[in-house]
Amino acid sequence: MSTALKSRLEAAGSALRERDVDGTTLLLAACFVPMLAFFVVVWVIPIVYALGMSLFASPVRSPEFVGLGNYAELLGNGAFWGFLWNSVVYAVATTGLSLVIGLGLALVINQRIRGGDALRTLMIFPYLLPTLVVIFMWKFILDPNIGILNQFLVDAGLIDKPIAFFSTLEFAMPAVVVTSVWKFASFAFFILLARLQAIDPDLYERARVEGATTWQAFRDITFPHLRGAILIILLVRGIWMFNKFDIIYLSTRGGPLQQTTTLPIRVYQLAFSEVNFGMATALAGVMFFLLAGVAVVYFRAFAPEKEVA
Template identity: 80%
Template sequence: MSTTRERTGGARSLTERVDSTTLLLAVCLVPLAAFFLVVWVVPILYALGMSLFEAPVRNPQFVGFGNYVAVVTDDGFVNAFTNSIVYAVSTTVLSLLLGLGLALAINQRIRGGVALRTLMIFPYLLPTLVVIFLWKFVLDPNIGILNQYLVDWGLFEEPIAFFSTLTWAMPAVVITSVWKFASFAFFILLARLQSIDPDLYERARVEGASSWQAFRDITFPHLRGAILIILLVRGIWMFNKFDIIYLSTRGGPLDATTTLPIRVFEIAFEQVAFGQATALAGVMFFFLAAVAVVYFTVFTPAEEVTG
């Protein structure tokens, strides 16, 4: 009889614990789900819904996928899409390489490493407008320091208006962006480097491994997950970046730096075609969603980071 009561009491206690856990999960997850629904899902669905209407704000008329067809077949779409890819890939890769190089150098305890690590945060903290003014001054054809050195060293015969020429406008915007955002990769990679066990390098030296072999077999495998995360997150951010390009070149000259975000702005506020603007934003959303799906299908960033 006592054994039966003990079993009944144990089952009841287990049921009460399960109920308490379920209640706790419900209390925590329901507000989170509601926040996710209100902040993310509803705006996305509303924007995608607007893209199916002509003049959705003033006089909405349902046109289905007509807006998508219009923006994709527009003469400026291919140029803007290509510029977006070039800008996102170049700034992301160069920021990663610069951040990686500096992180490896500082991790070796070089002289002045602490000061350099402190200085690396300042470009990221500076307002974008200040960064634009700074680099427009540096690259100015009349008083710019860089132009002066390039002419003095004989690399160019005359100063170049970097932000105003078809050839150099995109590189100038890329350089400005890399200078500002390289610290993002730098701090992530430096934190990952400092978590590697120093004994691994000591064993590699004892076994006669070169610096390159140590980087290939020890450093890079530990950094691979962080590098993949930086490529995804930074790539998406730079693909959607608007302010640096708009403030420095307004998409010019002759659409040389016009990216998809700039094109969305032009369609919405210059052509006042909000339906097509939201359709183009929808194209960007679906493209980036596809990139993210492929990324998480091919790679396993969670295992890479913890591995």
């Protein structure tokens, strides 16, 4: 092949590649514009509007600009810190227990035990049940008069009289946590089981040949492969449970004596019970900034996107 012909072929190939690049760029630009518009309409405008409302004392009826006054009043109120503590306790407890239970069940079922397929199928049902059905079921189980748990505890001599779990200061939050964990532990279970089944079995075989114990295999093989999934579960489920409203509201309405009143419950009370939309949007704004700060710190500290694939 002559040098001139070779040069012309290379030039033609370069032109084709440039046209492909230009076409891809145009396609990405065509997709980016509507996506950006959708993001602005669905996310940016509502957030800006809500934050703007938080700067007024009565943003709906007779707007009076107070600047950061709502935030100052909110943060200066001792009750706010109690509601924040309830939110943190609820989010940490439900997320942690869901992760531990989901991981334990995933490790067991991943061993191909008898009945594992049936158990894996059953694990999806709590997640599919409507929240209202779950609340009715657990209220029946924990009922002080006809609840099977109270009956068992009394018959076993563990308690002297039935306990109204959802109505007592000591047990209201644990009862709500147990209800939430029962419903949402399957979220962690399926993610972790899928990740476990993607691990190369040859890694465990080599570890056994080299004399590694079960704990050493988990520490050096299983956990490094699960770490990214665990971090994602902690972030997603933690934010989800921090913002959770329906389970608490349907089971306790935030009681007794605000023992289970979390920040989302308090936002609802301020907006629809006390008709104080300025304070309600300010509290929602505080929640937004808190979670945004946690997310930024989380991604900087753990970088889950760099975990083992």
